[in-house]
Amino acid sequence: MTRSGDQVRPAEREPTPAAPLEPDSARSSTSASSYHSQPILKAPVWKRTIAIYFFVGGLAGASAAYAFAALLRGEREAARRATWTALISAAISAPLLIADLGRPSRFLNMLRVFKVLSPMSVGTWILSGFGASIGVAALCDLFGVLPRVRLLAQAGAAALGLPLATYTAALLADTAVPVWHEGRRELPFVFAGGAAASAGGAALILGSDHDGLARRVALGGAAIELIADQLYERRLDPVVAEALSVPAVHRLHLGARLSSTAGTALLLLTGRERRAQIVAGGSLLLAGALLTRLAVFEAGRVSALDPQATVAPQRARVDARSREIAGV
Amino acid sequence: MPDSPRRFRPLRVIDAAAAALTSWPILQQLRHDHLGRGEAVRSRSFDAIEPRTSTADKVTQSICPYCAVGCGQLVYSRDGEVTQIEGDPASPISRGRLCPKGAASRQLLTNERREYQVKYRRPGGTEWEELPLDRAVDMIADRMIKSRAETWEATVDGDGEPLPVNRTLGIGSLGGATLDNEENYLIKKLFTAVGMISVENQARI
Amino acid sequence: MRSRLPMLANALPTGAGDGAPPARVGFFTDTTLCIGCKACEVACKEWNDVPADGYVWSGKSYDNTGELSANSWRHVAFIEQDRPLRVTTSASTPSMLGSAPAMVGIALPMMRDLPVRAARSEPAPFEIGTGPDGDGVAMRWLMSSDVCKHCTDAACLDVCPTGALVRTELGTVVVQNDVCNGCGYCVSACPFGVIGRREIEGDPGHGLAQKCTLCYDRSKDGLEPACAKACPTASIQFGELDELRVRAADRLGVVQAAGYDGAQLYGASPDDGVGGFGAFFLLLDRPEVYGLPPDPVATTRHLPSIWGAAAAAAGVLGGLVALAALGRRS
Amino acid sequence: MGSNMAENHPVGFQWVMEARERGAEVIHVDPRFTRTSAMATSHVRIRPGTDIAFLGGVIRHILESEQDFREYVVAYTNAATIISEQFQDSEDLDGLFSGWDPASGTYDTSSWEYAGATVTSSAGQRDRGANVGEAAGHGGHGSGLHADNPPRTDPTLRDPNCVYQILRRHYRRYTPEMVARITGCRPEDLTAVAEALCRNSGRERTSAVVYSVGWTQHTVGVQNVRSAAIIQLLLGNMGRPGGGILALRGHASIQGSTDIPTLYNILPGYIPMPHARAHRDLHHFIEQSAAETGAWGDMDAYLISLLKAWWGPAATVDNDFAFDYLPRITGDHSAYAAAMAMLDGTMKGYFLLGENPAVGSSDSRLHRMALAKLDWLVVRDMVEIESASFWRDGPEIETGELRSEDIGTEVFFLPAAGHVEKAGSFTNTQRLIQWRHKAVEPRGDCRSDLWFMYHLGQALRDKLAASTDPRDRPLLDLTWDYPTDGPHDDPSPEAVLREISGWGPDGRTLSAYSELKADGSTTCGCWIYSGVYADETNQAARRRPRWEQSEVAAEWGWAWPGNRRILYNRASADPEGRPWSERKRYVWWDVDAQRWTGADEPDFPVDRTPDYQPPSGARAMDAIGGAHPFIVQPDGRGWLFVPSGLLDAPLPTHYEPHESPVPNALYGVDASPARQQMARNLNRYQPSGDAAGSAAYPYVMTTYRLTEHHTAGGMSRTVPHLAELQPEMFCEVGPGLAKERGLRHGDWATIITARSAIEARVMVTDRIRPLEVGGRTVHQVGLPYHWGSRGLVTGDSANDLFPIVLDPNVHIQEGKAAACDIRPGRRPRGRALREFVQGYPREPLPAEGSR
Numbered sequence A: 001m002t003r004s005g006d007q008v009r010p011a012e013r014e015p016t017p018a019a020p021l022e023p024d025s026a027r028s029s030t031s032a033s034s035y036h037s038q039p040i041l042k043a044p045v046w047k048r049t050i051a052i053y054f055f056v057g058g059l060a061g062a063s064a065a066y067a068f069a070a071l072l073r074g075e076r077e078a079a080r081r082a083t084w085t086a087l088i089s090a091a092i093s094a095p096l097l098i099a100d101l102g103r104p105s106r107f108l109n110m111l112r113v114f115k116v117l118s119p120m121s122v123g124t125w126i127l128s129g130f131g132a133s134i135g136v137a138a139l140c141d142l143f144g145v146l147p148r149v150r151l152l153a154q155a156g157a158a159a160l161g162l163p164l165a166t167y168t169a170a171l172l173a174d175t176a177v178p179v180w181h182e183g184r185r186e187l188p189f190v191f192a193g194g195a196a197a198s199a200g201g202a203a204l205i206l207g208s209d210h211d212g213l214a215r216r217v218a219l220g221g222a223a224i225e226l227i228a229d230q231l232y233e234r235r236l237d238p239v240v241a242e243a244l245s246v247p248a249v250h251r252l253h254l255g256a257r258l259s260s261t262a263g264t265a266l267l268l269l270t271g272r273e274r275r276a277q278i279v280a281g282g283s284l285l286l287a288g289a290l291l292t293r294l295a296v297f298e299a300g301r302v303s304a305l306d307p308q309a310t311v312a313p314q315r316a317r318v319d320a321r322s323r324e325i326a327g328v
Numbered sequence B: 001m002p003d004s005p006r007r008f009r010p011l012r013v014i015d016a017a018a019a020a021l022t023s024w025p026i027l028q029q030l031r032h033d034h035l036g037r038g039e040a041v042r043s044r045s046f047d048a049i050e051p052r053t054s055t056a057d058k059v060t061q062s063i064c065p066y067c068a069v070g071c072g073q074l075v076y077s078r079d080g081e082v083t084q085i086e087g088d089p090a091s092p093i094s095r096g097r098l099c100p101k102g103a104a105s106r107q108l109l110t111n112e113r114r115e116y117q118v119k120y121r122r123p124g125g126t127e128w129e130e131l132p133l134d135r136a137v138d139m140i141a142d143r144m145i146k147s148r149a150e151t152w153e154a155t156v157d158g159d160g161e162p163l164p165v166n167r168t169l170g171i172g173s174l175g176g177a178t179l180d181n182e183e184n185y186l187i188k189k190l191f192t193a194v195g196m197i198s199v200e201n202q203a204r205i
Numbered sequence C: 001m002r003s004r005l006p007m008l009a010n011a012l013p014t015g016a017g018d019g020a021p022p023a024r025v026g027f028f029t030d031t032t033l034c035i036g037c038k039a040c041e042v043a044c045k046e047w048n049d050v051p052a053d054g055y056v057w058s059g060k061s062y063d064n065t066g067e068l069s070a071n072s073w074r075h076v077a078f079i080e081q082d083r084p085l086r087v088t089t090s091a092s093t094p095s096m097l098g099s100a101p102a103m104v105g106i107a108l109p110m111m112r113d114l115p116v117r118a119a120r121s122e123p124a125p126f127e128i129g130t131g132p133d134g135d136g137v138a139m140r141w142l143m144s145s146d147v148c149k150h151c152t153d154a155a156c157l158d159v160c161p162t163g164a165l166v167r168t169e170l171g172t173v174v175v176q177n178d179v180c181n182g183c184g185y186c187v188s189a190c191p192f193g194v195i196g197r198r199e200i201e202g203d204p205g206h207g208l209a210q211k212c213t214l215c216y217d218r219s220k221d222g223l224e225p226a227c228a229k230a231c232p233t234a235s236i237q238f239g240e241l242d243e244l245r246v247r248a249a250d251r252l253g254v255v256q257a258a259g260y261d262g263a264q265l266y267g268a269s270p271d272d273g274v275g276g277f278g279a280f281f282l283l284l285d286r287p288e289v290y291g292l293p294p295d296p297v298a299t300t301r302h303l304p305s306i307w308g309a310a311a312a313a314a315g316v317l318g319g320l321v322a323l324a325a326l327g328r329r330s
Numbered sequence D: 001m002g003s004n005m006a007e008n009h010p011v012g013f014q015w016v017m018e019a020r021e022r023g024a025e026v027i028h029v030d031p032r033f034t035r036t037s038a039m040a041t042s043h044v045r046i047r048p049g050t051d052i053a054f055l056g057g058v059i060r061h062i063l064e065s066e067q068d069f070r071e072y073v074v075a076y077t078n079a080a081t082i083i084s085e086q087f088q089d090s091e092d093l094d095g096l097f098s099g100w101d102p103a104s105g106t107y108d109t110s111s112w113e114y115a116g117a118t119v120t121s122s123a124g125q126r127d128r129g130a131n132v133g134e135a136a137g138h139g140g141h142g143s144g145l146h147a148d149n150p151p152r153t154d155p156t157l158r159d160p161n162c163v164y165q166i167l168r169r170h171y172r173r174y175t176p177e178m179v180a181r182i183t184g185c186r187p188e189d190l191t192a193v194a195e196a197l198c199r200n201s202g203r204e205r206t207s208a209v210v211y212s213v214g215w216t217q218h219t220v221g222v223q224n225v226r227s228a229a230i231i232q233l234l235l236g237n238m239g240r241p242g243g244g245i246l247a248l249r250g251h252a253s254i255q256g257s258t259d260i261p262t263l264y265n266i267l268p269g270y271i272p273m274p275h276a277r278a279h280r281d282l283h284h285f286i287e288q289s290a291a292e293t294g295a296w297g298d299m300d301a302y303l304i305s306l307l308k309a310w311w312g313p314a315a316t317v318d319n320d321f322a323f324d325y326l327p328r329i330t331g332d333h334s335a336y337a338a339a340m341a342m343l344d345g346t347m348k349g350y351f352l353l354g355e356n357p358a359v360g361s362s363d364s365r366l367h368r369m370a371l372a373k374l375d376w377l378v379v380r381d382m383v384e385i386e387s388a389s390f391w392r393d394g395p396e397i398e399t400g401e402l403r404s405e406d407i408g409t410e411v412f413f414l415p416a417a418g419h420v421e422k423a424g425s426f427t428n429t430q431r432l433i434q435w436r437h438k439a440v441e442p443r444g445d446c447r448s449d450l451w452f453m454y455h456l457g458q459a460l461r462d463k464l465a466a467s468t469d470p471r472d473r474p475l476l477d478l479t480w481d482y483p484t485d486g487p488h489d490d491p492s493p494e495a496v497l498r499e500i501s502g503w504g505p506d507g508r509t510l511s512a513y514s515e516l517k518a519d520g521s522t523t524c525g526c527w528i529y530s531g532v533y534a535d536e537t538n539q540a541a542r543r544r545p546r547w548e549q550s551e552v553a554a555e556w557g558w559a560w561p562g563n564r565r566i567l568y569n570r571a572s573a574d575p576e577g578r579p580w581s582e583r584k585r586y587v588w589w590d591v592d593a594q595r596w597t598g599a600d601e602p603d604f605p606v607d608r609t610p611d612y613q614p615p616s617g618a619r620a621m622d623a624i625g626g627a628h629p630f631i632v633q634p635d636g637r638g639w640l641f642v643p644s645g646l647l648d649a650p651l652p653t654h655y656e657p658h659e660s661p662v663p664n665a666l667y668g669v670d671a672s673p674a675r676q677q678m679a680r681n682l683n684r685y686q687p688s689g690d691a692a693g694s695a696a697y698p699y700v701m702t703t704y705r706l707t708e709h710h711t712a713g714g715m716s717r718t719v720p721h722l723a724e725l726q727p728e729m730f731c732e733v734g735p736g737l738a739k740e741r742g743l744r745h746g747d748w749a750t751i752i753t754a755r756s757a758i759e760a761r762v763m764v765t766d767r768i769r770p771l772e773v774g775g776r777t778v779h780q781v782g783l784p785y786h787w788g789s790r791g792l793v794t795g796d797s798a799n800d801l802f803p804i805v806l807d808p809n810v811h812i813q814e815g816k817a818a819a820c821d822i823r824p825g826r827r828p829r830g831r832a833l834r835e836f837v838q839g840y841p842r843e844p845l846p847a848e849g850s851r
Helices: A048-072 A076-099 A104-111 A119-143 A147-173 A187-205 A213-235 A238-245 A247-269 A275-305 A307-326 B010-022 B025-031 B105-110 B133-151 B181-194 C039-048 C155-159 C185-189 C226-230 C241-257 C299-326 D010-021 D035-039 D051-064 D070-076 D163-170 D176-183 D187-199 D221-234 D282-289 D295-314 D320-325 D335-344 D364-371 D386-393 D395-399 D449-464 D470-477 D493-501 D735-741 D831-838
Strands: B058-063 B072-078 B081-087 B119-121 B152-158 B161-168 B171-175 B199-201 C025-030 C074-081 C140-147 C165-167 C173-175 C236-240 C264-266 C279-283 D027-029 D042-044 D209-211 D245-247 D349-353 D376-381 D410-415 D424-427 D432-436 D587-590 D595-598 D699-704 D730-733 D748-752 D757-764 D771-773 D776-778 D780-784 D818-824
Touching (some): A048 A076, A048 A119, A048 A147, A048 A187, A048 C299, A076 A104, A104 A119, A104 B010, A119 A147, A147 A187, A147 C299, A187 A213, A187 A247, A187 A275, A187 C299, A213 A247, A213 A275, A213 C299, A238 A247, A238 A275, A238 A307, A247 A275, B058 D432, B081 B105, B081 C039, B133 B152, B133 B161, B133 D349, B133 D376, B133 D410, B133 D449, B161 D320, B171 B181, B171 D335, B181 B199, B181 D424, B181 D449, B181 D470, B199 D335, C025 C140, C025 C241, C039 C074, C039 C140, C039 C226, C140 C279, C140 D035, C155 C165, C155 C185, C155 C299, C226 C236, C236 C241, C241 C279, D010 D035, D027 D187, D051 D163, D051 D176, D051 D187, D070 D221, D176 D187, D176 D771, D209 D221, D221 D245, D282 D295, D295 D320, D295 D470, D320 D470, D335 D364, D364 D386, D376 D386, D386 D395, D386 D410, D395 D831, D424 D493, D449 D470, D730 D735, D735 D818
Parallel strands (some): B171 B199, B171 D349, D027 D042, D209 D245, D349 D376, D730 D757
Antiparallel strands (some): B058 B072, B072 B081, B119 D410, B152 B161, C025 C236, C074 C140, C165 C173, D424 D432, D699 D818, D730 D780, D748 D757, D748 D818, D771 D776
16 A cells, blocks of 8 residues: 655545555455455565666676686787776676665675675675776776786686676575566576676677677677576466566566567677677667666566465465365 | 765765774674674664663653543653653553553654644634733633623523522533543632533533 | 575574573464554554654555554554354354463452353354344454564575674564665565665654564563553463464464354464564464465575576576687687 | 444453453444444444334343343332322323423423322423433432332332333333334344343343443433343342443543533532522522432532532531522533524633534534634643634635634633643543542643643632622632642642542541531532542552452542442342352342441441331431442432433333434334424524435434544544544445445545535445335444544544434433435535535425424
8 A cells, every 4th residue: 555754635635545445345255365455565675776786787797707708818908898897887886786775874884794695795795806806907907017916806806707797686586576586596597698798798899809709708698698588487477477567567578688689680690890780789788688687677566566476376385285285 | 873864974984984893793703693693793782772661760650541441551751751651550440551542642742733832813813823821811810700790690580580690601611521530620619609600521522 | 395404594593692592572463352453553653663654544444554564563454354253153252261361360259260161052143243234244354463573584684784684682583773774675575575664754764674673672671562562452462482372372272163264373383484473373364365475485495596596697607708718719 | 332342442342352252242232333343242233323222122022021130120129119190101192201291392200200209300390401410310309208208119010000010011012023123133133132131141140231422422312321221220230240331431531520520510429500490598409409318318418518618618507508609500501502602692701621612512513603703712722623723724714604804702722731741630431530640741831721720710819809799709718729839830639639538627538428517517529539538648549550459459549439349239239138149249248247348348338237127217328228229319229210300201212313314113203302402503403204305314324433533633633643543534334325326435425414514535334234224224324523624634524414402311412323415526615515505405404493
């Protein structure tokens, strides 16, 4: 039910309260499956900045990995650009996260503890470590000093970059929101794929792909993202999956798949010299990855507010269990 | 926590950081409560929490002012301010329990709509005006004497013969039923002595 | 799915280290005794300085509170049903003596000897609520005071990244207001939709996760929580959890014998998805009718598979980059 | 019945719940399915205003099946008493009792007296409304009985003129079928309830009856309660543990404000206010008002002690103890009469001391208009209530009926102290006086009413100090010397309570009213409270924890009279003084000690042997036999039949409410003939029954409270934690009515009567169901009445709809049953509202008040 903090005076309020009203008497004597059609769960308090962070974080993590790979292959220019992509993305991430806190001034409290039970806690430490290493790497690169340290830093960033790209999926999965929790097995792969696609895409846009590494990463990532996403939707309980089919979410989701697919196609079909198409393809992959995160994020709000998404699967479990007991 | 949310205050951040370092729970976690769900992560102020009932400097036995069940109340106050009102377990009537109204009786005393000053509205006036309390009482006394004189009845006609009544029907009072017995007694005593007849109460309504 | 790693077991902390740990406390809310007066809601708000949060008429029976939230730590649900409260011919409920000390031992002396009557033999005049409603349709009005469950496996507590949420020495789950930074993770982790983030500018709790503390300040001082103390009919019973569970089992027997339709305990079993509630209920219909999840599971019970998938995905990502890197220079 | 205990007295209801859990049957008879019904073991739905029909059916069942507790009935009630031959029953006169005077619209009740008793009609008949009221119910009016002339009785109960036989004849027609036809319940439900009561009454068991304003706020309010008294007397449930009739009162000290009355027609302790005609002097007064026998036989002692308390040395034998200082009444001067006087311009000034008639009184609009006619108005409250602000934001300002500039009323608003900001005593619904200690000092100008009255008194006395006008003597001679203390010179409430309790010649406080003397040697402000300050200690402040004493808790507070917790408890023993049953023993005769003893203070002379027979010439308490427990009645018996003291009937009989959609199925007379009407422009009456035009108002409406609010809302609409729980005015209707009138759940509806039209949110619910009455379906509209134009939550007030029509005995309005119409949508605004109401229905209503 909607509650407004301001004091609304009856006379000023217009006819019916926000929630659709239905007299109890209208309900049949057989028990209803909800309480006045109200949600059971609370909608997530997170704003879209979080979804954007998921994207940016993924971009940062995968870029760092890509940068390390490029470095090992001696692609210094590609490595540099990817490193800076990662650094900038990481830099953007912090404010995106802090902006979403109820008490931004207390963001440091995140570092009070380390809780393996809390993906957000783990993620905070990953992000911190990642930020530190990628920062060192970038500085060394900037002043062209301490090559060993840089290599080490690049390696560290790459190592932390991988979980940085996927822990965000664990963060969503580790909630009571059905459409997120039920996707705990697939979402990390969706996010991993998206991260790779975005890192590759970014590299392609920056035109640092002289040896096809970025192209392969981008295409591979997009493929993983698209396949994992299909699996995710398929495996969901149909009642839970409804959250993905409400118009607002569906539009985002469809847009995500189209752009990823289009981007992939474009890159596959066009040769390396066709700069414009490559930029377009890379951009489409980035867009796809971003839209996917937004779609999943929005689906969570819808799913939390739908009492049936919570009740139906649980009721099924209970009934099944009682059937077992009854030995039927 | 008085710090205003949303606004980003660098100083606070530094303070927070310093505080965090001095008693860094993560170090505690290494020793015990590794999962960080209890002992290790408790803050000093949380450990120091105390109920208002024990910080009150005075506890007064009272009775709920709402319905006539007469539930016992314990009024906790500190520095002349009521800090908590809850049921009196010793009461054989209520056994320490209260209904929502009884439970809200602290707010009955402290709610923002409560009036603390005399307000005066002159005839034909469109706004309240201020008035000192003693002046108000004095003015009311004058009004009573005037209206009483205007409407005084020494006798009424009883089928030709005059019947003494010594009264005024020109002044009346209507009291609520949350008045104390002592208050009702003085109301009836004074107003009857004034000659007022229409002294009434919610008890009839 | 019942399996979980031992490292995730929410073992209750051992007191303050010195001496035996204090027993775990909680609530048993017996909805057959709830008269829907909402004293619990008000007493809670008065004690915990929880602000009123709007004056909106809901039209949902007598429930204008609507749900548990950052600004409502107790919530009385009202459900009107076109069916009798009891499916029995007994005119009177058997006694609950012995099952709820809170309601016992206050009879007049001359009534002490009065043998507690079990369901009497005479047939009832008529079922509760059937009354003579012209149409003769029976009805009942279910009322139930909901509250934070203080789960044995508390997802909100597990996922809290700042350690603001703690398991107290009393086994209750409480937010440390001076630590919480309002990240909101607990809000989405709670399978009951209990905890919320207060959004009332100017309120001391603004931007912080807020929920029932089981009156930690009172209970640590040996006092009853405000709601349980106020409850006029002992529908809300506070005490040591083990003792409450025994009492609830007895009470369920009494209520079922009296024919209360749909009587069931909710959250009393330590084997459920959250390891049992610290605040559990005796309901008269399926949980979802009261707006409660029928089979809640602490999301962190699946953390192994969640972390597993995340790690695997990270591996795949690394693998992809490695493969791409191994690919020949084109 | 007539009570929604779970919602309005939740903490008291814990004892009902406990009884239920111990196996007690809890039966709720009410028009609505409330939170109380939901907890009851059974619920019977009846039409508002038909309680007497239902209870009459129960009485008939008891009598016809002879399940009355015969031994108790014969010994302790007036069942065997022979009534005057002149008496004619309403059954013989089609709804009228003998003595009806159509001209005055009142009864001459002389024919209702006991046979052979010298008939002294109470002043009630001499001048309608005067000298009756609460005092009447206490047998204050001698029915001409004295020890040498005991009432004639027939212990075999066979005499056709004995009360028992009159009762049987009177209720013969109250068959289950007839009751069902009138009330709308099912015949079998009446039988079931009656059987349950019989099953749970007698030697071994007792049943209790609980009522509230659902019974009193009717034109037959007193008779509703009388019906229960008859049942409880027939079943032997009075004066016994677990029995009795419990009036659940709605305000913290509403009992206290009738005991120590701020009511025009009584003095402290239910002593009648002297009447101009009947009470020329003290002698006449006592002769007219006091009974010769029973507790009221000592009224002279009570009154003279009161006069001494008020005028001390100025009250002497020579001046009738200043009896003439008391102003005289000549008729109805109740609150409603006062409102009419304001409209007529004869009432100039008014005090509202914690009362909000602009929302809480029937036909609230009339009261707001009346306040606007005053010269001056004093309002004392904690918040600015509607009655204080009517001149600037009242509904009539919006409708254009009033303009602030035109309202000449001078308004003084004085902020009041809260219950913890002053010390004092409340008297709860069980006559238990409990003391509140002061916790904190009030802020700003907030003061107690004790402070206000005391200092107002001082101001008046100072201003008139030099006066020689005899009319100022009562004020100047008044004892007004209370000690004051504190920063605000608060008068000492203990000193006032001490005066109420009284003291003897030696100046020491008295321990019981039996110590009061008629010679002016004793002083007592309220005889029934005598002893509350016994031993110079505030007995009301006693707080021995319940776990340190018996369940009677005799050492918690102090109950009047004499700290007796159950009245007439001598009836808990049989005529010989032995407990009726061991299980139900409470107060009994201790043969060895030769005194009454038990769990409670005996409500009886402790040393009076059960076989005591009053000697010739005995008077007052000495005239009460050892086997007569009802000591305030002149004959010591419980009155099944009331020979004197009531104005509208000696026996309860069914009349329709003043405004009802159906005619009376029993008689040609629809509503109670003796009801008090006040028809005038602002109080238009609707046609009722099958009178022309009654069809315009086809539905029954009733008002009630919700747990979450308090009466007119002055103590809850400004309290956020309460206001948010029930934030808006709504009306409850059944699905059937919703369909019939096109009302949608959650939308708005407008409820219309001849007085006004209000709007409310629609709550469609099966808790409100239509009733089959005499073959037709009668729908109900339920209206909580907590809202007004101010506060955190606002809304129209239901009382705007109700007419002012009163019970003649106590002048209480009929606020629980009337007829209305309802239609979807919001009400008209501004002037259009009045036009809408005036022109409703399209065909004009008959002339005002005509029936």
